[in-house]
Amino acid sequence: MSGSHSIRTQEKAVRSTCSVLMLRGARMTLLVCFMASLFAVSAYADGHEADVAMTKYRQTMMSGVGANMGAMSGIMKNSLNLPGHVANHAGQLAESAQLIAAAFRTKTTTTDTDAKAEIWTDWKSFEMAIADFEAAAKTLQTAAASDDSAAVGPAMRALGKSCGGCHKTFRKPKEESYKNK
Amino acid sequence: MSLFALHNRPLRRSRSGQRIGLGLGTNLLANLVPSFALTLLIALPIVAGEKEGEHIFRATGGCSCHTNYPGEGETAPMLAGGRPLETPFGVYYSTNITPDLETGIGDWSDADFIRAMREGLSPEGSHYFPVFPYTAFSGLTDPDLRDMRQYLTSMRAIRRENRPPDALFPFSWRATIAGWKWLNFTPLVIETNPKKSTAWNRGRYLVEAAAHCGECHTPRTLSGGLNRFLWLAGSKDGPEGERAPNITPHKETGIGTWTRADLVWYLETGIKPDGDDTQGLMSEVIEHGYSALPRSDLEAIAEYIRAIPAIKNKL
Numbered sequence: 049m050s051g052s053h054s055i056r057t058q059e060k061a062v063r064s065t066c067s068v069l070m071l072r073g074a075r076m077t078l079l080v081c082f083m084a085s086l087f088a089v090s091a092y093a094d095g096h097e098a099d100v101a102m103t104k105y106r107q108t109m110m111s112g113v114g115a116n117m118g119a120m121s122g123i124m125k126n127s128l129n130l131p132g133h134v135a136n137h138a139g140q141l142a143e144s145a146q147l148i149a150a151a152f153r154t155k156t157t158t159t160d161t162d163a164k165a166e167i168w169t170d171w172k173s174f175e176m177a178i179a180d181f182e183a184a185a186k187t188l189q190t191a192a193a194s195d196d197s198a199a200v201g202p203a204m205r206a207l208g209k210s211c212g213g214c215h216k217t218f219r220k221p222k223e224e225s226y227k228n229k
Numbered sequence: 230m231s232l233f234a235l236h237n238r239p240l241r242r243s244r245s246g247q248r249i250g251l252g253l254g255t256n257l258l259a260n261l262v263p264s265f266a267l268t269l270l271i272a273l274p275i276v277a278g279e280k281e282g283e284h285i286f287r288a289t290g291g292c293s294c295h296t297n298y299p300g301e302g303e304t305a306p307m308l309a310g311g312r313p314l315e316t317p318f319g320v321y322y323s324t325n326i327t328p329d330l331e332t333g334i335g336d337w338s339d340a341d342f343i344r345a346m347r348e349g350l351s352p353e354g355s356h357y358f359p360v361f362p363y364t365a366f367s368g369l370t371d372p373d374l375r376d377m378r379q380y381l382t383s384m385r386a387i388r389r390e391n392r393p394p395d396a397l398f399p400f401s402w403r404a405t406i407a408g409w410k411w412l413n414f415t416p417l418v419i420e421t422n423p424k425k426s427t428a429w430n431r432g433r434y435l436v437e438a439a440a441h442c443g444e445c446h447t448p449r450t451l452s453g454g455l456n457r458f459l460w461l462a463g464s465k466d467g468p469e470g471e472r473a474p475n476i477t478p479h480k481e482t483g484i485g486t487w488t489r490a491d492l493v494w495y496l497e498t499g500i501k502p503d504g505d506d507t508q509g510l511m512s513e514v515i516e517h518g519y520s521a522l523p524r525s526d527l528e529a530i531a532e533y534i535r536a537i538p539a540i541k542n543k544l
Binding site for chain 1 (some may be wrong): 350
């Protein structure tokens with residue numbers, strides 16, 4: 049009797065130990081999963097914040113490009129007496145062109161953007177479009193700096209076309225802009 | 230003259246088939262008379278009206294819908310048609326208006342051309358789909374239409390068959406257009422308004438007839454006619470599925486904050502007051518058309534547009 053009792057007691061102890069171990073394992077697994085999810089959420093939040101920040105930088109930087117275009121147009125269409133200003137603005141545009149590729153190199157996940165996926169799927173064409181823009185800005189800068197009035201008009205037009213050429217392929221049309229949300 | 234003068238950007242590529250015919254006919258003479266005299270003999274009767282024709286051609290936006298830039302890029306065969314034009318009724322394809330004798334309009338007379346532009350009828354009498362804006366072109370004068378045909382016949386002839394529309398019955402059926410015309414089409418008559426300035430009158434002619442601004446910038450009724458109560462107040466169903474903005478002088482929803490200089494500059498360059506560029510069909514009609522108009526025409530357009538009633542219509 050005492051022998052069988054002792055065996056049962058041992059079995060009980062083993063079962064109890066096993067269940068304790070299983071419980072601990074399960075808890076450990078849960079804890080690891082919980083920690084991992086916290087880490088993933090935190091990493092996503094960090095990445096998303098970085099994406100949002102990068103996107104906002106791009107948008108602000110491109111607004112600066114637009115502002116230069118608008119200011120330069122304002123001088124030309126109203127014949128404002130501001131010698132050297134058109135060349136200066138054109139020079140700023142050529143400088144800005146050198147920032148665009150680096151600013152767009154990282155593909156971001158934010159949805160509040162008008163940047164099209166084609167930027168990253170056709171990076172070479174995007175770089176070529178930027179190069180066209182830079183060359184057009186420099187041509188206008190040269191024409192304006194040398195007061196070559198016959199060349200300024202076509203150069204301005206070519207610059208506007210280079211903006212449009214890039215936006216046509218790489219920026220969402222107004223109808224699809226995130227600003228309409 | 231405008232910043233990008235008309236004559237600085239010659240569009241003509243070569244003589245048409247008709248011209249070649251004339252040239253062949255005079256080859257024998259070439260051995261008999263000095264070349265300059267021959268040039269005069271041939272050129273004088275043919276070139277008359279071409280320059281004026283280019284002027285009105287540019288004022289229509291360079292007939293950009295007839296070149297398939299979106300599908301074939303910058304090297305698309307000019308004016309050879311085949312461009313898909315999306316409408317709420319289906320997809321229609323622009324036609325070949327080069328002087329090709331078989332697939333273009335090379336065998337048309339002045340009367341054929343005027344009838345097409347005024348009445349929307351082919352030389353055989355069939356109705357054109359109103360995606361071709363004869364509703365506006367009907368207001369063009371006879372001399373302008375004759376000159377425009379003259380200019381078109383100077384373009385390079387390109388052989389390209391016209392394509393039927395991808396539209397469901399009854400919108401694919403030309404006979405339906407007779408009913409559409411009965412409902413929606415009254416030929417445009419533009420009479421000079423003596424109470425307004427010469428520039429305003431010229432601007433009205435250009436905006437309403439030649440540049441046919443209302444065809445895109447005015448919303449349409451259920452039957453596809455223009456909703457005159459919202460004249461130039463913008464359309465969500467603009468050309469090729471694009472949104473055509475409100476261009477009335479309404480300050481919040483239109484272009485009421487634009488100055489005359491802003492408008493003239495925009496039509497010359499496609500650059501908006503905020504420095505942004507223009508996309509879509511508008512960028513094409515500026516590039517191939519309006520940007521080459523004389524400054525006086527652009528100022529006339531600006532004067533007229535700024536004087537139309539401001540309509541609140543947010544798209």
